[in-house]
Amino acid sequence: MASAFDYAPAPESRSVVDIAPSYGLFIDGEFTEAADGRVFKTVSPSTEEVLSEVARAGAEDVDRAVKAARKAFEKWSALPGSERAKYLFRIARIIQERSRELAVLETLDNGKPIRETRDADLPLVAAHFFYYAGWADKLDHAGYGANPRPLGVAGQIIPWNFPLLMLAWKIAPALATGNTVVLKPAETTPLSALFFADICRQAGLPRGVVNILPGYGDAGSALVEHPDVNKVAFTGSTAVGKAIARQIAGTDKRATLELGGKGANIVFDDAPIDQAVEGIVTGIFFNQGQVCCAGSRLLVQESVHDEVLHALKRRLSTLRLGDPLDKNTDIGAINSAEQLARISALVETGEAEGAERWSAPCELPSTGYWFAPTLFTGVTQAHTVARDEIFGPVLSVLTFRTPDEAVAKANNSQYGLSAGIWTEKGSRILAVANRLRAGVVWANTFNKFDPTSPFGGYKESGYGREGGRHGLEAYLDV
């Protein structure tokens, strides 16, 4: 199958992005070294090439950045909303102007296909800033009473799966509502956040309003712990989310937590199979499955199991895995060696526990971190691969007979972030959607995002919403 169509390579040129050999922390409008001089390397996961050396923030740097953000808060929060709006509109426009450069950069640092950074990440990043820019002078009309006040300094910690998009989800609403921010990007993907610092400079954003601290978990923990941080916004694993919730217990700090998931994608026997298969593929293989809202559990009605699996395997065999910069690539690299090891270990567990593994027949490049699209059949609810978030291109297939059984199995999870429903019957969509305990339900589609659409989980997938009018609440003292 893989050779049915031979495509000529069509790589996006990486000359559109100029990566410096080293970067500092961005504090109070300036790039600066870490107080203890520590640095770390960021590599391209598809080639293991070192892209740059980046200053590594420690507790002292966190303190400096929070102080800068606190100092900037007074003026920033006092600005008329219409002025804050214009800064954000500027940022949105500059992102649009530089989107090709940023897409290539993101693909290099993250390993995801250029098709995704170009067509999904970057347009959504610009749209998010554009959306929240418009809120900045309309907060009186947002339903939170007259003149709602910002919280102060927001400490924001983002993951590596959508580095710039997660930055946008955090920074845009925070600034629109008059907060200032200290943001820590993930240690494997610091570059787009540092390029964003340059965008803030181009936009003329007052110093200290946005501070960027590349670093590891210790910097994130120091940020959460800092007594002058008023708000913690975290996207990442459920384990770290719980640790943060414990850390801020007994304080006045507010928190929004966007954590893990084990989304059920439910396919009924009357679903249009070809469309459903595309949705299943989008659900779990978008961004190599490194998506918190991935549809990682396929619940397929028993009567169409064989048909769906046949079509799905056929489709997976046509996915192109390889150079993320190639415009024809469907599946890019796994973000890091660590993540690859985690995925591999969970897949081994799946096999050891007796689920049947099938992987798409594709050749893996010899350097970089790669994992072939994989699915497990014969999975029961007790299997590890049906319960734990794998955060990789691995789909667990379970079956059901009745809608009740589908709902029960879908809800049988500690998580409650996303779910999918595939059926032609409208009343069934509504009935099932009503009963699913998940924050986002995609019916006859999957993995769609929009700045106007609130996103966030039930249960141990976290709390608070990002996006839409709802997303403002997370940054207002209401």
Place this chain on the structure above:
Amino acid sequence: MSDGRLSVFKTYKLYVGGKFPRSESGRVYEVTDSKGKWLANVPQSSRKDARDAVVAARKAFGGWSGATAYNRGQILYRVAEMLEGRREQFVREVAEAEGLSKSKAASVVDAAIDRWVWYAGWTDKIGQVVGGANPVAGPYLNLSTPEPTGVVTVLAPQESSLLGLVSVVAPVIAAGNTAVVVASADRPLPALSLGEVLATSDLPGGVVNILSGRTAELAAPLASHQDVNGIDLTGAADDADLAKELEAAAADNLKRVRRPQPVDGTDWSADPGTHRLTAFLETKTVWHPTGALGASGSSY
């Protein structure tokens, strides 16, 4: 007693799963009025009673959260009706519990009745106020709807034995959650009597479960209970260490936590707003393609 008749005391009991059990532990403790006069022996609930209450609340959640908002409003209004009918009893209990004059206690009870009416009217409005369609940039219908969080533990305020209690319980169930309520430790009688009101108000058993006892003893297992989805720490307002411990324990399954407010700043007669309604609501967003009727479209 005044005309020589010996009055009939009431045995105060818990309200769990629509029934009135004693504590499984067999323990009771003395409740006195504000001057120290004995009023009753009330059940001192145990961890087991707390767990039983969670089971009852979980069992009731599907039906209650699945009931129409209109139906929930009707039932909450019925609670107000039943409470109105027992107004004199509650005036006496509140006066004794809080050391209020009869007229002060009467205004507290009236406010508590009115609070049920306020929340009865909210059940079918909050969805429109906090939910709605989102104008996404694509051919999709995108709808956000608030849904109840699940089973919520409510630590009722220690001081305000009826109005405060109603003010924290009514919004939780108006939103469609079910509740395990820990009554004021020293002033539990209005709460236990409220159970009798709820039992005669068409409220399905298990939607509200009321425990009396030591707040810390009951709150700890409820804060760490893996089948509780949220916790309102109002009743721990006078104990910052306890509140912190409970919040940390609640993190274990990421319960939604409503932190306590300073007791001094709490005026239970003030306009309650919507905060207590939204504290235990989740937002669900559903997408569906809108499709297209044809390339040419129509101008209207």
